[in-house]
C-alpha cells in the first residue's frame with residue numbers, strides 16, 4: 264500500500280504537474296503552503312521545452328558536412344576588412360529580442376561591489392575559476408592548434424567574455440595572451456572590472472563595455488572564441504541569447520557556455536545547499552525552473568549552427584573545497600562547441 268502511494272507520488276512528480284503532485288500528498292493545490300509552494304513552484308514552473316524548437320524553426324541548422332577545414336580568423340573579419348565574409352557570417356543574426364531579464368539584473372546590481380571578494384557571494388565562481396580555465400585552455404588550444412604549456416597559450420585569439428561581471432574570467436584570459444573584450448549588462452560591474460584590470464599591465468588592455476551580446480551583433484563584431492559562463496540561466500530567453508553568441512563567433516570559431524543543470528541534485532546542491540544551508544549565494548540567486556540541461560544547451564547550440572564537441576561536469580570536492588572536471592554533469596557543467604562554416 265505504502266509502496267503504491269510512493270509510486271503514484273513519483274509518477275506525479277515526474278509528470279511535471281504541481282497540482283497532481285500536491286493532490287498525491289493529500290494537499291489542496293489552492294491552499295497556501297509557504298515552504299512547499301516555494302519548492303513546488305521552483306520545480307514545476309519549468310520553461311516549456313517545446314517553445315525552444317518553435318522559436319528556432321525560422322532557420323534550419325547548417326549541414327555539418329559542409330564545414331571546411333580552415334576559416335578566416337576574427338582578426339581578418341572584425342571589424343572592417345572582409346565585408347563579404349562578414350555579410351555571410353552575420354546573415355544568420357536573427358536575434359532581435361533583448362536578453363535582459365530585469366529581475367536578474369536587479370539581483371546582480373545589488374551585489375556588484377563584491378566581485379573581487381573571494382569569500383563573498385561570488386565565492387563559488389572564484390573557486391571554480393582554475394577548473395573552468397583549465398577546460399577553456401585545453402579546448403581552445405586543441406581547436407586553434409596552440410601549445411597549452413606555453414606562457415601565453417591563447418596569444419593571437421580574440422575572445423569575448425559575455426556577462427563578464429567584475430572580470431574574474433576576463434583577467435586570466437588576458438594573462439594567457441588573448442585579446443579580451445568583456446561585456447556585461449550592468450554598468451557598475453563594468454566600472455569595477457575596468458578599475459581592477461587597470462592595476463596590472465597584463466590586463467589593462469581588456470576592452471570592457473556595458474552592452475548586450477545582441478547589441479554587439481548589430482555592430483557586426485566577431486571573435487575567435489565566445490565565452491558565456493554562468494550567464495545563460497539569467498537571461499530572458501536562452502535560445503535567442505545563444506543565437507547572439509553564435510552570431511558573434513567567427514566561422515569555425517569556438518563557443519563555451521557553462522551553467523547549472525536542471526536536476527533534482529542541482530536543486531538540492533545549488534539552491535537548497537548553496538543558498539539556504541551554506542548561504543554562499545543570496546537566496547533566490549537561481550530559479551530552478553530557469554536552469555538549462557546539457558541536452559537543451561546542445562539543441563539550442565545546434566540550432567544556432569554550433570556543433571557541441573565536448574561537455575564536462577564541474578564537481579566540488581567537499582573535503583578539499585576544490586572543483587574538478589568530471590563526467591558528472593548533473594549539477595554544474597561546461598559545454599564547448601565550434602561554429603559551422605557556411
Ligand SMILES: C[S@@+](CC[C@H](N)C(=O)[O-])C[C@H]1O[C@@H](n2cnc3c(N)ncnc32)[C@H](O)[C@@H]1O
Pocket residue numbers: 362363364367368371388425426427428429431432446447448449452474475476491492493494497498499
Ligand atoms: C553569475 S554572473 C557570471 C559572471 C562571469 N561570467 C563569471 O562566470 O565569472 C552573471 C553575469 O551576467 C550578467 N548578465 C545577466 N544578464 C545579462 C545579459 N542579458 N547580457 C549581459 N550580461 C548579463 C550579470 O550582470 C552578471 O554579471
Ligand SMILES: [Mg+2]
Pocket residue numbers: 493494496497549
Ligand atoms: Mg548563475
